[in-house]
Amino acid sequence: MSQSHRRPRVRLVDVARAAGVSKTTVSDALNGAGRLPAATREHVQKVARSLGYRPNATARLLRAGHTRLLGVAAREYVETPWVYAELAYFSQLATATTQAALAHGYGVVLLPTYGPDDCWLDMPLDGVFVIDPVEGDPMVGDFLTAGVPVVADRRALAEVPVEAREAGRWVDFDYGAAVRQVLDHLEAAGAERIAVVAGATTACFHQQSVGAYHDWCAERGREPRIVAIPAPGVQHALEAVTELLTAPVPPDALFTLVELSPPLLLDTIRRLGRSVPGDLLLVCSTEDPAASYTDPPISTLGFLPGETARAAVELLVDCLDGRGGDDGRLFSADFRIRASSTVPARRAARQG
């Protein structure tokens, strides 16, 4: 058993008393402010150190009028809290945000996806990055009406009353275009039955991607083959893939929009008796670096977590510093074509 009562922290006044000077002098001495004689300064510093003095962060923040803290929330699967750990995309986004924030002197708070309504408003945040808000997501509006700058996407901002939008910024992709790019590529490689695995959420990414897929199919009179999984996780994703590949008329191309370990996916496809790219062309939307190390390397559609995080932080910081920057930044998805979706020799020949 350990000592239970925490000793009261030593405060500025304590140091002042011990050093026989005033609060002001201590503050100046420790912060390098004022014009004190070196002797006083050193004396105060020594006393402060010997007492183990540490300024109370909250107090100085209240004084400063800011907290230098940015919130990050991943909202894609609001109902299924925290499976995010397994999602390379969110991990990288959170990490990159932390990194970018640090570069600007900010810390990052991981926000919960659920919890007592508005509980996030009790956190001392200067700004918030809301990733993949779902349709009608209350978080964006809550922060904005509370006067806290937010970076989200354009759709989320559009849902907020105009008068509150002032401190709203966005980072976005043309998801539809990205998906079409992949579909066109697969079609050009000879695919006739492209199957898709998506997430069953109303986050912009999935909604627009699925919409684009349906449109694309409709334009060509093709029948969409899509499975939307209710929550992230290896199990769900693999089941979806299995369902698609064991259909009576199996697809000749697969495009996954949910995070799934690329080498595992490849392994699973092979166990189902199909070869890549021979029997099945494959493109994965993933940030897992393992994708380029498999055999064959897997084509990926990436959404630049590093760059978007940096942009989000910059947007937030500009807004906080009163610099009028852009309202948002539009990015283009990063489509990397590799062997998994490249026409094998014999099929290429067949296609002419």
Added chain:
Amino acid sequence: MSQSHRRPRVRLVDVARAAGVSKTTVSDALNGAGRLPAATREHVQKVARSLGYRPNATARLLRAGHTRLLGVAAREYVETPWVYAELAYFSQLATATTQAALAHGYGVVLLPTYGPDDCWLDMPLDGVFVIDPVEGDPMVGDFLTAGVPVVADRRALAEVPVEAREAGRWVDFDYGAAVRQVLDHLEAAGAERIAVVAGATTACFHQQSVGAYHDWCAERGREPRIVAIPAPGVQHALEAVTELLTAPVPPDALFTLVELSPPLLLDTIRRLGRSVPGDLLLVCSTEDPAASYTDPPISTLGFLPGETARAAVELLVDCLDGRGGDDGRLFSADFRIRASSTVPARRAARQG
């Protein structure tokens, strides 16, 4: 270009003035405190809402004397900032910590691994969870002397001056025992040349693991075969594996202590012309759930990110609430034996 000047936030006094009452009344009305007539309460609430009033979090925290914020720092590779995104272990730990913290009404701040010395002390944290501190890590001592409760491991706490240890707690594993358990298992399965991939850090985990491996080898007069990678990342890890497997006398068992996508590892081993478990028994220390979905499923040594995170948060919260709880919690690693390290029929026969 967007509006650059943020409008000043509306404060408690503003509401009070607008509603024609005092600060106290507003505070009570909004917090459900005091015994106000319903009419007053509603009136104040209406005014507050119409003004878009939100209490200043920093101010109420200063008043409350706590911040309800916990820090998390992953220190294993302090020099190589933020490759953590790719590490399932850290992602899950951070996520689980956030979840556990939320359950206790706390938020979580992701701490940077580097940065201006002591920069972490400027954050308004009630407590900190330092994961895998390296040898002589300053972070633990810094927080402790600042009076901020810390959860780390026993070694890190031992490095701190006794008088500062009061608010130090720990969560730990007997890494040596865990490693021996795996080595014994592999030996029993017939392995004679067990190779290990470890991380070149002084974090307790790697140091003790590598130490245990060397001891274990020495006890048996075996020659250790180990590669320590300088930083996490697919590239380094795969190179290490390749180096080990292409040695003149290749190992007959591989035990990886660094995070590496299990299916990718399997794939790589096969491309090097070895089969698992036929030619090579395989055990991975990883938290990647994909390990159990490969063919063959891969034996894993896990370190319970969920449970340790929960424990860490509890330890911190108990300490903060002045409840005298335990000084720490010792966990046992989770060794899951699967087909990748199970003796294939013919080898079992050969072994008798």
Added chain:
DNA sequence: TTGAAAGCGGTACCAG
């Protein structure tokens, strides 16, 4: 050069 005092924006204790 140093120190007293006024806030930062709330909450909580009293007196009215």
Added chain:
DNA sequence: CTGGTACCGCTTTCAA
């Protein structure tokens, strides 16, 4: 039932 006021711990201005 309500409002004045002290106070959380620090920074900053200003007077001595």
